[in-house]
Amino acid sequence: MDNPFLVEVLRGELVESRHRGSVSVIDADGATVLSIGDVERHVFPRSAVKALQALPLVESGIADKYGLTDDEIALACASHSGEPAHAAAAASMLAKAGRDVACLECGTHWPMGDAAARALAAKGKSPSALHNNCSGKHAGFICLACGVNEDPAGYVKAGHKVQQTVRAALEDITGSSHTDEEQGIDGCSIPTYAIPLPALAFGFARFGTGAGLSRACQEAARRIRQAVAKHPFMVAGTDRFDTKLMELLGERAFVKVGAEGVYCATFPELGYGVALKADDGSTRAAEAMMAGLVLHFLSLRDEERAAVEALAQPVIKNWNGIEVGRYRVAPDLLQ
């Protein structure tokens, strides 16, 4: 099945590039609200499920045991830009578990945010694993291990208790088995399991509503959503899509990017979960698709609508600030 064109990138009035994709929107009963393209194809959710991966940390009471703050819980769900506040919060989480940066097994890279990388270089510094965009999630994993007196060493491996716990939490909320055959290794070295978009969307419908979850898991999901809504900077960073959208809409839309063009979201007031993928792995396309769905589903005030429209169908300016093109989202998503 050929997925349809969902985002076009225009230069002048000509279509220069085109992105195909698939979209699944599911309600908390598991019913299909919207389905576009081949949604049965299994997709690695990558970082789009970090909030679900953080559920055991909160549900277990370990987040409270260590006194994790809301901005730290938001960081546990983040693909952050490696700005100073992100690195500091990751260090604080580790310190609360009696650990430090040496425990992180995510690897080191320069801050994902170009300006943050240059700012670090301008100070004559090099990055540490705290700057890895996944450091908050990994600090959460280390808290999860230490909270039950488990040695965190090797916590990224599929056989470690941390990953077994996280895998079970993902299977529970998505209702989809996570098989060894469909296991890949993520950029930060933890396992990632390919499942269909509707299962991911169903998981996010439940994350957004609590439907069908234990009381403790409901509370954990609510706490995570509220923490991110209060600290949208911590989940991404300066000028990032997720931060801008959640600064605008607060708890009305929880959205999270994953690598290779995956996006997940929940719109709690509607009881919907969303999962989508750009076939080609493009983040620009996935962002435009997600913003289109926000326009499609949520009632927005005029100024909110204008701000989300600018995320869905941005004008493209060149290095001299001249308008040279724009994005166009497929009507199926937008209207």
Added chain:
Amino acid sequence: MDNPFLVEVLRGELVESRHRGSVSVIDADGATVLSIGDVERHVFPRSAVKALQALPLVESGIADKYGLTDDEIALACASHSGEPAHAAAAASMLAKAGRDVACLECGTHWPMGDAAARALAAKGKSPSALHNNCSGKHAGFICLACGVNEDPAGYVKAGHKVQQTVRAALEDITGSSHTDEEQGIDGCSIPTYAIPLPALAFGFARFGTGAGLSRACQEAARRIRQAVAKHPFMVAGTDRFDTKLMELLGERAFVKVGAEGVYCATFPELGYGVALKADDGSTRAAEAMMAGLVLHFLSLRDEERAAVEALAQPVIKNWNGIEVGRYRVAPDLLQ
């Protein structure tokens, strides 16, 4: 017409993302050697035609008048990474025409190369227009204007003599009219004209062989190809695809990336020109496609083949250096 999948990106053994595209390979007589996908769709060549845009500078004798060196001629064809040698050569070209950075109308951005951007920041400096990846092309345009005592001011505009000269050179070598209706504005503010891939490929077949060109244009094409083959660093930069491929193959393959997934090339020994586009605008896909075509068409020694194979179907490693996936190029391109 749906373009076929030409590059797949695997995580573990599962296909995570897929890129469609179209390819045209044309010989110097204009005959089709290879055609994949919808090649009649008009494509903005963007920076992939910089070498053709540099023809008037050399053909007119102005490059010699100003004593431009081979590395400067290579820079005139470059989408460079903004490393110190690139910025210095652009400044030198401008000085030879009695001008300086203030004349550049390409706009300013941080070096395209992340390491170069951080190195600049580490020195406490900000970028100038010399760091714009197009600064060499623009310095060449300014030389072209000054060489005939034309005021370079406004040289980026379609109505300026520089752009009229460049447009005529592109129309001549590609045999394809460049219409106002299919004019877009490029990232560096000059016009870019959408034409079909076979016309682009034909232009590069002639650029590689001189067939059907005036003696002066033949000489200019040869000089540009040799200059780039001698200075492949100047046309791109550290760890860049074009630099690596031409360091390996010298004059046997002239290749040049453009924005939004466009690539052009010529293999002079075969008399072929190549033009391709990844539908979604992805550079990673366009690079893999081009490397696949090099493997397809050129006879290579074992070590050369292994090096090009690593560009076509690279292994993907994560931040810990663990192998997590790989690229797979469609057999149509590769074999």
